[in-house]
Amino acid sequence: MNILAFDLGASSGRALIGRFDGARLSIEEAHRFPNQMIRMRGHFYWDVQRLFAEMQTGLQKAVNTARITAMGIDTWGVDGCFVGRGDTFLGFPYAYRDFSLKNMKACSKKLGAEFIYERTGIQFMPFNTLFQFFQHKRSRAPQLKAADAFLFIPEFFRYLFTGERATEYTIASTSQMVNARTRTWDEEIIAKLRVPRGLFGDIIEPGTVCGAVEGTDIKAIAVAGHDTGSAVVSVPxxxxxxxxxxxxxxxxxxxxxxxxxxxxxxxxxxxxxxxxxxxxxxxxxxxxxxxxxxxxxxxxxxxxxxxxxxxxxxxxxxxxxxxxxxxxxxxxxxxxxxxxxxxxxxxxxxxxxxxxxxxxxxxxxxxxxxxxxxxxxxxxxxxxxxxxxxxxxxxxxxxxxxxxxxxxxxxxxxxxxxxGPVEGTAIGNIVMQLVALGELRDLQQAREVIRASFPTEVYEPEAV
Structure with a gap:
């Protein structure tokens, strides 16, 4: 069985083919492309149009190499795209390094830092989605009125491939707007933030099939969309x-x-x-x-x-x-x-x-x-x-x-x-697709396959 993983980081993106024979997994790189923030008029953005074009190239290369059963996408957390009514693209998404410590402190003071943490359990970082929306609200960003949905980066790309919108749990949890105990959007935080609740769709668990790539029978699977979530899956x-x-x-x-x-x-x-x-x-x-x-x-x-x-x-x-x-x-x-x-x-x-x-x-x-x-x-x-x-x-x-x-x-x-493994994020992405397809039973079996398939190196403390 051949599985395609898109793994996008802050400096590069890859399309990797995972080949599973029922016992062992191997991976092969189909396409690699650079990624970096772009700076325009004093702000940092992600060039999602170019990135999607690269992903389309990666998909075509993979299809030319093997019969692909499914694909999944993981990226960095917190950032996302606004989509308007009628599938309107509402501009380049801001990049996480665009947001300030001052803005985070203002939001934490207004909502209450202890209140935020007790409900979400999320580390305070200036770029968390919560603070991004606080800044959008304060600056009266036009996207808030024009948008029909907010899609995190992996969800946005999957939507471009399939036409279907969904929000996966691991990527949503990076927002500091999800309740740590219920694994759903925290309604009180969103209400205090005073942003449109309709921007945030229902949350699904990783390993959910979300339609197919348009014009193909390739299943689109919501893996652990946060790249760290996929990386942790690969821990052997x-x-x-x-x-x-x-x-x-x-x-x-x-x-x-x-x-x-x-x-x-x-x-x-x-x-x-x-x-x-x-x-x-x-x-x-x-x-x-x-x-x-x-x-x-x-x-x-x-x-x-x-x-x-x-x-x-x-x-x-x-x-x-x-x-x-x-x-x-x-x-x-x-x-x-x-x-x-x-x-x-x-x-x-x-x-x-x-x-x-x-x-x-x-x-x-x-x-x-x-x-x-x-x-x-x-x-x-x-x-x-x-x-x-x-x-x-x-x-x-x-x-x-x-x-x-x-x-x-x-x-x-x-x-x-x-x-080890080096390609941990892509491997975690692939094995969650195999779980969704019924090829692997659970996390323990997935890690057993990873340990059997990829080498590791051991480092012992040395006297310094």
Whole structure:
């Protein structure tokens, strides 16, 4: 059986074909394309028209390669598109880096931070959909009156393919507008926000068939639409338990555990942990940490200056740089969207009376060591908030190709790190489609197939 997964991240998108023989799964890339925010008149947007054209190309390439049974789409969270009556496209969607901390604080003050967290259990981040709508409301955005629906990014693309509108639970949960206990829209929050309730459709669970791609018999399946939700599905844990945590490594780093019930205790609120939706009734108790975005932005700036390096070259130079150098707070809002990331990192070190990194290798090592330190702090907070201790950290996603960061993480956290699979998000996307099609029974069987199909690497803490 051949399954197509569209996996879109903040820096690239892929169409991957999953081939399942009943026991093992293999994947093959059919199409890859770049993604980046576009800036117009001082605002950041996503170029969804170009992205959809790339996805159509990916679908055609996949169909030319194999008989495709089904397809699913996962993307980043929180952002979405407004659709008007008569299927009218109401403009490019704002990108999450367009929204400010000031706006988040104003909304939290008006609605009540404790009230929001107790109901949604979601981490406070400036770009959450709740705060996006608060800003739209304050600025009297014309889309609010013209729109017939608000569709998160994966739902919007599936709608373009099928003509059907649906809102899947994991992606909706990133909004900070879904009740953590009922797994439905929180009516009180929407009422307090004073935005049209009709914009938000009924929520469906991941693994639901949502029609077919128009003009074909290819089923469109609502997978865990939030890319982290799909990535967590791919964690090759032998069995459910309390002694492991997971880290999805990519443009963002996200650290958490899998639970059956949300955790909205004062400790969870104080440490800003999030209860995002998972598959099969689970909750992803997690916190976002800045990830390889800092490395990606540095590489982009150096390339613009005529110094183009591959990530492999940057990692080699980082290994050669002296350890124990300057450290930065990777979660500082100053690193969200600076004009010049290397200069911003140097300024932060200078302001902190630390040695200033100059070469690309020194800057890369500063970022990686700082990320590992942030992972350690986040894991410590996770222990406090959940009351659990961990002996293993499962790392999945494209970021695990950075073996230096994997080892630094094991060293900083002082626990075993098991890295793999690399294409965790796409694999999680594919296996949820196989569940929807009746080829796999449940999450445990899906993870058994993943462990049998894809290699992992183990990193033990080393003395530093």
């Amino acid at each position: 844990a032998v069995q459910s338990g309390d002694d492991w945590a997971w880290l999805s490594s990519g443009t963002w780093s996200i650290i958490g555990i899998e639970t059956k019930t949300p955790i909205t205790t004062p400790e969870a609120f104080a440490t800003n942990y999030s209860n995002e939706g998972g598959v099969f009734g689970t909750v992803r108790f997690l916190r976002n940490v800045a990830g390889l975005w800092l490395c990606q932005e540095c590489a982009r700036i150096w390339k613009a200056r005529g110094q183009e390096y591959s990530y492999a070259e940057l990692d080699r130079m980082a290994r050669e740089a002296a350890p124990g150098g300057p450290l930065i707070n990777v979660n500082d809002p100053r690193f969200n969207a600076p004009d010049d990331m290397p200069a911003e990192i140097q300024a932060a070190c200078r302001e902190g009376s630390q040695p200033v990194p100059h070469s690309p290798g020194e800057i890369q090592r500063c970022i990686l060591e700082s990320l590992a330190r942030a992972y350690k702090a986040t894991l410590d907070d996770l222990t406090t908030a959940s009351g659990k201790r961990f002996s293993k950290l499962h790392m999945v996603g494209g970021g695990i190709q950075n073996r230096l960061l994997n080892q630094m993480t094991a060293d900083a956290c002082g626990i075993t790190v098991e890295a």
